[in-house]
Amino acid sequence: MSELNSLEKNSVFDSYQVGEHIYDEVFGSVGKSRKHYQKVLNHFGKYSVKDFQKLNESAKVSFFNQGVTFAVYSDNMKGVERIFPFDLFPRIIAFKEWEKLEKGVIQRNIAINLFLHDLYHDKKILKDKVVPAELIFSSAHYNRDMIGIKPPGGIYTHIAGTDLIKHKDGEYYILEDNVRCPSGVSYVLSNREAMKRTLSNLFLSYNVMPVDDYPEQLLEAIQSVAPENVDNPTCVVLSPGMYNSAYYEHTFLAQGMGIPLVEGRDLFVDKNFVYMKTIYGPQRVDVIYRRVDDDFIDPMVFKPESVLGIPGIMTAYRDGNITLLNAPGTGVSDDKAVYSYVPAIIKYYLGEEAILNNVHTYRCEIASDYKYVMENMENLVVKPVDESGGYGIFIGRNSTKKLQEEFKQAITANRRKYIAQPIMSLSTHATFIDEGECFEPRHIDLRTYCLMGKNKQFVLKGGLSRVALKKGSLIVNSSQGGGSKDTWVLEE
């Protein structure tokens, strides 16, 4: 990573300025690029601004043609379909760096699965006071209907979307574990598709690890956790339907795996078995990759008004007649207050130090942490413990006094609901900015995709590098105006 090369005169990079105390993925300091980016820079050096604009256009067309869209939830625009902005400059991760990252992600998810099994069985980690019991039982995502259930292979989080950032020290830090229904993997594959079409020469000049085997790997993981004694399992993808923001992805994955895409109304439970309504009559279903949240999965047990779920499915699940991916109740481990204990959880179950760093987390529930948060709002990020998608987050830097007061009041009213973290300086990456007609540094993060099946651990070699397109912004979520980059993991 310290190998830097001088950059030749190049107009689109001339004005590139790495921020102070920020790690830039491409340039170590002004004019010096990191070695594994050299070929990209040389390649881009041959292009004019006009060429980039043209390339940008053709990339956009690729997304339109692939039909890759997502919906944003807001008050005045219900479910407007958009294209996820894509940046042409790939994020490149060298083999060595990736190797450690992959090990770290797998270690974390193995520990999280042992943790979940313990929470819903003997609760040893709570009795040993490694994790406070009150914290678990007060979590909105602790699901008592999971007590005593043994999912096949002991796996709860079959699909994990671990989010990482690189701090100014050049080290990766885990930001969130995302072990409920992580989304975004379809962008990884369509970004790669767009890249191959738009910049095929550049792509071929690197030895990039493939990502297009993801649906295959996912299907293998899904089939591996079928109920016992089912040799040839019928697997389906359960979607909340076309109004869901990730509906495109649901169709994409079902198609990629060659298995049916269903909605709750297509399934029913009879005598603790799950069936799919087909034109040939009911067909038994063994495994459901569900993209419906816990609360909606069974109106008989959870939200009674839910029309997205399958009435009675939880007792079929308890009986071991159906497998749900991910298992219900996994959210308790990605509660952002529980997150702060993951290094201790890894140590407890695996006897190992965590390979990847955690961001220091202040739990507002604790008196001294609460006091610190109240006094240092401008230097902190405040997050609700049970939300995802970047909703409800407060960033202290440059925040108004009024907003600070609002969050102070919200925190004081429900201290268990909030945690705070120091503002991490997400690394920046060269990103083509249309208005500026040049490349500028923008903050990025990385969502990885980890699959766990029976005797199977797989991390997709790539991931979704999300970009905060607004200058200086740290929020990269697609629902908050972020974009993305193709992410290249290089062969050794």
Next chain:
Amino acid sequence: MDYKITYQVQNTYQENVKEALFEFRIMPCNDDSQAVLNCQIANSLGEPVFNFNNLFGFAAGRIRSTKPFKSFDLTMTCLLQKKKILQPTSKMLNPKEEQALIISTDFLIDHHLYLAKTHFTNLAPNTKIKLLNLKKDLSIVEYLHLLNEYVHTLLKYQKNTTDVKTTAAEALKLKTGVCQDYAHIFIGMARLQNIPVRYVSGYLNPHKKFLGTSQMHAWVEAYLPNVGWMGFDPTNKRVADENYLKVSHGADYADCSPIKGVLKTTGDNKTTHHVKVIVQ
């Protein structure tokens, strides 16, 4: 003593029901003090009943229908043998030991289901209510007797002022309610003192002049450290004895609702329940 219990529910719908899944918890359970000798369930749709055990280990039944219907009747008849309940008090700890035990981490973990602040029972944010606190020199069983009487005074027994969605906090504001409201308030207050309490549904001996004999009844069971669970009925200001015929328990009403269903239909519906208990 033997009891013959009949539970009947009649549902009528304005429009056809196209698809339905009913779930019911109305059959008395087997435990140390009672044994089911015979139990039969009949339904107007003629559909088979699928039996299973819920999270708490109690028998529940399900009926699924895909043929259109406008009315649904279900009848359960049960012959139940009931014995006197003995309350073992010999193993009771002294108040100091008890109170040290109930605040320990292991105790919280072992009884967390019945210490939870649930939707129906949570009184924590409602500061206006005068709680009954567990004083230092009081044993838990003494406290529970006091709480039973206290909760009884908080509400006036009055039907149709509350419904199955009413929470403990709401009933306290109304100052009226039925058995399930009394039970939820008892639970809410005792759990704030770290005493595990569970919601119990069942039937009552009709010959005693108790409130709540015309329907399924609700009371509570509280956990006495080192002893076990003991039943209290704040609606009738009584200890639950051999006149109480238990069906199931759970964290609150939601775990014990006699019948619920997920139906595909539009328009209004009407439900009536009848309970008849005869001493044989």
